[in-house]
Amino acid sequence: MLVTIDCYCAVGNDREYDFSADDLIRALDRAGVNRAVITPVDRYMVVDNCEGNKFILESAQRHPDRLIPSCSINPWFGKRGEQELRRAATEGARLLVLHPFIQGYQANDDLAWPLIEIAAEERLPVYIHTGPPGNASPWQVIDLAEQYPTADFIMGHCGATDFWNDAALAALSCENVYVEPSLARPFKFAAHMQALGPAKGVMGSFAPINDLAVEWTEMRKLLPPGDWSDFYGPNLLRLLAKRGPL
Amino acid sequence: MIIDCHTHWGIAWQERDRGDPARWMAIADQHGITKAFLYPHAGIVRSDSCAVDNDTVAAVAASAPDRLIPVATAWPQMKEQGLEEVRRAVEVLGARALKFHPWLQGFSLADPYLGRICGLAAELRVPIFFHDGTPCYCLPEQIAGLARRFQATCFVLAHAGLVWNWRSAIEAARRSNVWLCLCGPPQRALEVICQRADPDRILWGSDFGFGFADSIGYWLSVFRAARIPDTMKEKILGVNPLHLLQSAL
Numbered sequence: 001m002l003v004t005i006d007c008y009c010a011v012g013n014d015r016e017y018d019f020s021a022d023d024l025i026r027a028l029d030r031a032g033v034n035r036a037v038i039t040p041v042d043r044y045m046v047v048d049n050c051e052g053n054k055f056i057l058e059s060a061q062r063h064p065d066r067l068i069p070s071c072s073i074n075p076w077f078g079k080r081g082e083q084e085l086r087r088a089a090t091e092g093a094r095l096l097v098l099h100p101f102i103q104g105y106q107a108n109d110d111l112a113w114p115l116i117e118i119a120a121e122e123r124l125p126v127y128i129h130t131g132p133p134g135n136a137s138p139w140q141v142i143d144l145a146e147q148y149p150t151a152d153f154i155m156g157h158c159g160a161t162d163f164w165n166d167a168a169l170a171a172l173s174c175e176n177v178y179v180e181p182s183l184a185r186p187f188k189f190a191a192h193m194q195a196l197g198p199a200k201g202v203m204g205s206f207a208p209i210n211d212l213a214v215e216w217t218e219m220r221k222l223l224p225p226g227d228w229s230d231f232y233g234p235n236l237l238r239l240l241a242k243r244g245p246l
Numbered sequence: 247m248i249i250d251c252h253t254h255w256g257i258a259w260q261e262r263d264r265g266d267p268a269r270w271m272a273i274a275d276q277h278g279i280t281k282a283f284l285y286p287h288a289g290i291v292r293s294d295s296c297a298v299d300n301d302t303v304a305a306v307a308a309s310a311p312d313r314l315i316p317v318a319t320a321w322p323q324m325k326e327q328g329l330e331e332v333r334r335a336v337e338v339l340g341a342r343a344l345k346f347h348p349w350l351q352g353f354s355l356a357d358p359y360l361g362r363i364c365g366l367a368a369e370l371r372v373p374i375f376f377h378d379g380t381p382c383y384c385l386p387e388q389i390a391g392l393a394r395r396f397q398a399t400c401f402v403l404a405h406a407g408l409v410w411n412w413r414s415a416i417e418a419a420r421r422s423n424v425w426l427c428l429c430g431p432p433q434r435a436l437e438v439i440c441q442r443a444d445p446d447r448i449l450w451g452s453d454f455g456f457g458f459a460d461s462i463g464y465w466l467s468v469f470r471a472a473r474i475p476d477t478m479k480e481k482i483l484g485v486n487p488l489h490l491l492q493s494a495l
């Protein structure tokens with residue numbers, strides 16, 4: 001059996017949910033998923049990055065065989081943020097999450113370039129939330145991906161909803177860009193994958209905003225694991241393992 | 247009872263099935279959909295298809311009169327002719343609601359003829375569904391702006407703010423003439439909407455029919471998994487949609 005990994009699960013207490021690492025483990029078990037990348041809640045992505053990154057790391061350390069820590073840095077923190085990214089990577093973070101909409105910049109803005117440079121050096125794939133108009137469109141991700149060809153980019157949500165038309169063409173234009181389906185909905189995302197082929201996607205649920213089991217169950221109906229196994233884990237594992245074994 | 251308040255008679259369906267809803271209904275039946283509000287598709291993409299598509303949707307709905315509720319569109323850019331089309335769709339074709347997609351149709355909510363259509367909708371007692379959640383013509387707060395100007399007209403945000411604007415949809419729905427159709431926001435957002443908005447003005451929809459993809463099963467799974475009291479779910483699926491039609495009448 002090939003590994004299955006959920007690329008995006010937010011763990012912690014935010015204004016409208018409280019989802020612990022233990023809750024996530026139960027959700028993974030219910031859905032028959034081996035592992036998950038865990039990510040900070042919105043507040044920790046916008047402010048208090050260091051506190052959030054430490055919380056995520058500690059949560060992952062309690063389930064080292066199941067949970068993989070990410071980190072998030074708000075580019076507005078400048079040099080302090082760059083230091084925090086180095087620190088988080090050294091401590092164990094395996095992926096950088098950027099959320100231009102809530103962090104308050106445009107995805108291709110030079111404000112974030114120093115963070116992308118560090119992520120490329122540290123071999124951390126960069127997950128970017130896309131979709132909010134003006135802040136984070138698929139082609140903005142391509143601007144970054146062309147400029148930083150040694151970094152790997154995950155186009156979270158495929159630009160859903162308004163930019164769904166752009167997602168597949170944008171992703172096809174750059175080798176180092178992968179698409180993630182949460183919020184793009186299985187019945188739409190499946191068409192993207194048909195156009196892109198199984199090597200270009202990584203499965204993510206965005207629990208607890210979405211129900212992890214519903215997302216995995218519905219996706220498996222449309223992209224049967226027998227034909228699309230790499231999408232459900234090995235593609236992401238290959239990106240994460242560039243920094244070292246997992 | 248499940249009433250899907252957001253479906254389309256899609257361009258692809260019309261091209262393949264030529265007005266015969268049997269295969270469309272077969273998918274709705276699979277998921278236990280009792281009734282559906284059937285919106286146009288060709289008519290919201292091209293102004294020169296509008297009247298023909300209103301005819302088509304009315305004819306498709308008439309072939310399953312107890313299941314399909316016809317919804318029509320019009321183009322404010324067509325000025326008097328657009329107003330005439332609204333009147334014709336309701337009075338002659340029997341449309342029970344109007345649907346606008348200002349983003350695709352390319353008009354602003356500030357268009358004076360849209361204003362006149364809103365007034366006419368109140369006179370004809372039909373609710374207006376708007377695509378929403380998308381700038382720069384379809385944000386929830388812009389539709390709430392219309393609702394302030396046309397207080398006798400009933401407005402439905404057909405996507406309840408979609409993925410990124412559902413918080414603004416909750417604010418829009420503070421106005422008593424604004425309804426929300428849960429069709430697009432993620433599960434946690436559906437739960438928050440149901441806690442904060444008036445439960446009497448919440449609907450559910452799937453956007454089925456835009457293409458051949460079956461979106462009903464996915465959105466029903468999301469709605470069923472949502473932590474919303476069962477009594478409220480039943481109201482949203484089966485009771486509120488009938489009230490929407492009655493309250494406009």
Ligand SMILES: [Zn+2]
Binds near residue numbers: 252456
């Ligand atoms: Zn629609």
